[in-house]
Amino acid sequence: MADIDFEDKGSVLNPLRAWAFLGRKPVTEPLEPRLASLNYRGFHLNDWEKCIGCSTCQKVCDNAAITMVRIPGLPQDPVKGVRNERPAIDYGRCCWCGLCVDICPTGSLSLSREYVHTCTDDQLSSYFVLPDPKGMHGKYYGHGWTKTADSDLVDLVRQPMAELEPQARSANFDEIVAGYDDQQALLEASRCVQCGMCHDACPTHMNAPEYIRAIWEGKVEEAVRWIYETNPFSHVCGRVCTHRCEDACSVGRRGTPIAIRWLKRYAMDAVPHERVKQIAAAGRLTHASGRRVAIVGAGPAGLTAAFDLARKGHGVTVFEALDKPGGMTRWGIPEYRLPYDKLDQDIDVIRSVGVDIRCNVRIGRDITLEQLRSDYDAVLIALGLQTGRSTRVPNSEHPQVRKSVELLRQVTAGEDIGTPRSAVVIGGGNVAMDIARTGPQECLVDAQGRLTGLRTWRVKAIFDEQGRFAPSYDSDDERIHPGEMVVEAIGQASDTSLLGDALTEKLEWRRGRLDVDAGGRTSEPWLWAAGDMVRGPDVVNAVADGHRVAASIHAHIGVPETVR
Ligand SMILES: Cc1cc2nc3c(=O)[nH]c(=O)nc-3n(C[C@H](O)[C@H](O)[C@H](O)COP(=O)(O)OP(=O)(O)OC[C@H]3O[C@@H](n4cnc5c(N)ncnc54)[C@H](O)[C@@H]3O)c2cc1C
Ligand code: SF4
Ligand code: SF4
Known part of the structure; x- marks a missing residue:
């Protein structure tokens, strides 16, 4: 191409040059656009x-x-x-x-x-x-630039998590999962695309994108601050949460979801406990409202509600029947999944905002519910599901036929359970439990009165032709499962005897559970209920329920003008 002469002044005759085109053959451009290159970045x-x-x-x-x-x-x-x-x-x-x-x-x-x-x-x-698969004008011109393995900005592979080898687990209750180190946490956090799907899926609407971003920026204290905005059971959920967030994580569509739970655990472990307490106390109202709330049950639901209400300046007393707080997170979940010192740290943070937890007090036996009603402005019951259900098959009342929750409670308390050489466990999943409860099994006892095992029949079908739950069995296909102990793990129920007959009659129930409104309030205006006993089924839902109930109680008991 010739160089441009900037000094050229041009000519007055230049406009006439256009006449030169008159003699040329006309050209018609095609109406269809010409095909673009294969990797073209079009619409x-x-x-x-x-x-x-x-x-x-x-x-x-x-x-x-x-x-x-x-x-x-x-x-x-x-x-x-x-x-x-x-x-x-x-x-x-x-x-x-x-x-x-x-x-x-x-x-x-x-x-x-x-x-x-x-x-x-x-x-x-x-x-x-609004792009769709058909293209801008409803006519497909082919794919141009499409993501390749090299250009993909999403890292599909999760940082591996070290675990105790199976052989190393058998002789102790040491924690199985090792946790991420700084480098692994940073790499894992860098995989997050900050879409927020996890936030929408979490029952507490955890600020996961925010705390993951803070970890990625190396700001672990900020991560803990985000975590505490929605969950005072942060160590617990960093270890045993059912992580609904991860099921919704967009990265999980093609790869492994971000390890949202393990990152929470990393942040919680990285910040010294005393500092966590300071972070959790930020924003707490220090002037007393003069209102008092009684909470029955020191599980995740009761203690979350207690945490919220204490932070709002209310006087909160939690009554717990057992000798330590934590509910099923202590007495149900084994130590190798949730070490007790981590649970104790969560509870210590809750105490540090002013919650008074009184253990070894069973409401209904040591103090009546009516007494709490007259002494406090509001009463919350968060009793969980403490009673194990029984199959009620013949011989199920034998002392070596044990209910799983009671057995776990004894193990946690360090009591001797008379460990058998072999055991048969009934249950393991919702349908399996239902079948186990309705199935014609028998616990076998020998002439000396010793338990020897369990007799079962094969399940032919679980549902009838209309799709209703109606298990049927083949009595010809009988099996004997030998064992010195039979453990019934077929679900639990709530012991609501503290309500007494008159109140039980007065309250509204739905399918065996107390009927509550969206804020957890029962049909009696002074009484709220939360956690597994009304909703379930896991820690994070109990925490979410605790928040809902605390907000409802706070709105109901109000705050005196002087402390607003
Ligand atoms: C074996 C097992 C494993 C589990 N594993 C997991 C898991 O991995 N992840 C997960 O998210 N969830 C798990 N769960 C479920 C989880 O523990 C519960 O959903 C959660 O603890 C429910 O909290 P809550 O506060 O409603 O009740 P709970 O934790 O049951 O607490 C209720 C408390 O109320 C007390 N109480 C009851 N009656 C009275 C009374 N009359 N007076 C005073 N106190 C009373 C009880 O002693 C108890 O401490 C597990 C449960 C079990 C049994
Ligand atoms: S859903 Fe997954 S990718 Fe999206 S913000 Fe949450 S952790 Fe990050
Ligand atoms: S999946 Fe998400 S990132 Fe992909 S097009 Fe849809 S909204 Fe956009």
Whole structure:
């Protein structure tokens, strides 16, 4: 190409040069755009079947070219990690960098080989497009830039977690999972795309993206501050939470979800206990409201409610029947999954905001519920499910037929359970438990009165033709399972005898459980109920319930004008 002569002044005759085109043969451009190259970055395509509306594409876009649009007809399910939103692109802002494609956790988003769009002045909104698999004008021109293994910005593989070898577990109750070190935690945190699906799925709406980001930035105290905003059972949930958040994590669509629970555990272990107490106390009202709340049961539900109410300045007393607080997190969950010192640290934080926990006090036996009603402004019962259910098959009353929760309680208390050489366990999952409860088994006892095992019949079908639960058995297919102990692990029930006959009669019940409103209030205005006894089934739901109930009690008992 010739150099440009900036000094050239041109000529007055230049406009006449256009006449030279008169003699040339006319050329007609094809109406169809010419095919673009294979990796072309043209208009977006989005596979709506794969897209989960996570909004990661929107968050990564530095040009703010992407808006998430709610589509009412699409499925919306926070527990499954699905939002009824899809990304819309503003082509006035998009620079076709393709970052949205490279970060999309599901791989639903790509760029096409289509690149032509014109419109009249009254159609300018047509540059704002909700991409689908058909392309900008309903005609598919082929995929252009599509994420590759090299360009994928999502790291699909979780940092491995070290565990005790099986041989090393048999002789002790040492914790099985080792936990992440600093480097592993940082690498794991860096996998998070900050979509927030985990936040929506968690029953407490844990600020997981925020604490993961803080870990990634090396700010562990900030991570703990975020964790404590929604969960005072932070050590516990960092170890045994059922992690519904991870089931919803968008990274889990193609790879392993972020280890949200293990990262919580890392942050909690990284910050000294005394500092955790200071962080948890921040924002606590130091002036007393003058209101008093009694809570029965020092499990996760009762203690979470106590924590919230004490932070709001109310006087809170928790009554616990057993000699240590923690409920099933202490007496049910074994030490090798949840070391007692970690549970004790959570409880110490709860005490440090002013909660008074009185152990060895069984309400209904040592103090009546009526007494609590007259001494306190509100009463919450969070009794959990302490009583093991029985199969009631013949011989199930034998002393060597044990209920699982009672056995675990004895083991935790360090009592001798007369460890048998062999044991048969009945139960293991909801349907299995139901079958075990209705099945025609028999605990076998020999002539000397010793337990020798369990007789079962094979299950032929669980449901009848109408799909109703109606197990049937084949009595010809009988099996004997030898064992010196039979453990019934078929579910638990709540012991509500503290209510007494008159109150039990007066309260409203639904399918065997106390009927409560959204805030956990029973049909008696002074009485609330929370946790496993009304909802269940795990720690994080008990914590969420504790928060709900505390908010309802706080709203009900009010705060005197002088301390507002
Ligand atoms: C073996 C086992 C393993 C489990 N594993 C897990 C797990 O890995 N992850 C998970 O998330 N969840 C797990 N759970 C479930 C979890 O422990 C419970 O969902 C949770 O503890 C329920 O909390 P809560 O406060 O409602 O009741 P609880 O924890 O049961 O606490 C109720 C408390 O009330 C006290 N109480 C009862 N009656 C009275 C009375 N009259 N007076 C005074 N005090 C009273 C009880 O002694 C108890 O301390 C497990 C449960 C069991 C049994
Ligand atoms: S990042 Fe992918 S899955 Fe998430 S909203 Fe955008 S296109 Fe859909
Ligand atoms: S942990 Fe998973 S679900 Fe939560 S913000 Fe990060 S990528 Fe999204």
